């Protein structure tokens with residue numbers, strides 16, 4: 001591992017990296033966020049509109065989603081993809097999107113350093129992937145309030161960007 005890698009990751013050791021993420025688009029950014037120790041929990045006062053999922057979530061209050069049985073939580077969820085974990089995270093991050101709603105995510109994220117896994121993200125260009133080649137005149141397929149990364153709605157990012 002290069003000195004850059006050591007300094008950048010703050011590991012300061014010659015231990016090999018546990019994970020290498022190839023590609024620094026939205027998928028790589030989200031995976032890196034999780035591997036950095038950012039951990040999803042259900043907000044204490046959140047009520048999910050899917051009654052079965054809500055009942056299952058209520059069985060383990062205060063337990064990180066990653067420590068729960070993801071197969072069990074995702075059973076019965078339907079959507080546009082085949083991956084049960086992706087369906088579950090879609091349902092938690094955008095609870096009623098398929099019905100045209102704009103309910104807020106039921107997740108809150110906590111940074112827990114002890115969960116962090118040393119990793120590096122490789123990309124050919126600046127982080128952002130395909131979004132760098134989307135011209136300003138193009139519109140997103142998703143509605144504006146659905147856009148964002150796990151803990152960063154685009155509207156919050158735009159607000160901060162204007163401030164600094």
Ligand SMILES: Cc1cc2nc3c(=O)[nH]c(=O)nc-3n(C[C@H](O)[C@H](O)[C@H](O)COP(=O)(O)OP(=O)(O)OC[C@H]3O[C@@H](n4cnc5c(N)ncnc54)[C@H](O)[C@@H]3O)c2cc1C
Nearest residue numbers: 023024025026027028122123124129130131138140141142
């Ligand atoms: C006009 C338009 C509108 C869209 N609107 C929406 C929307 O509203 N909502 C939505 O969710 N999605 C939308 N998308 C789709 C969006 O592009 C994808 O959701 C998202 O970019 C996928 O992210 P990704 O990280 O999987 O892949 P990408 O964004 O393609 O990123 C992958 C990155 O990895 C790099 N890479 C690949 N292989 C290697 C390698 N071997 N070594 C190093 N680097 C590598 C690539 O150069 C690229 O930068 C839209 C797309 C377009 C074109």
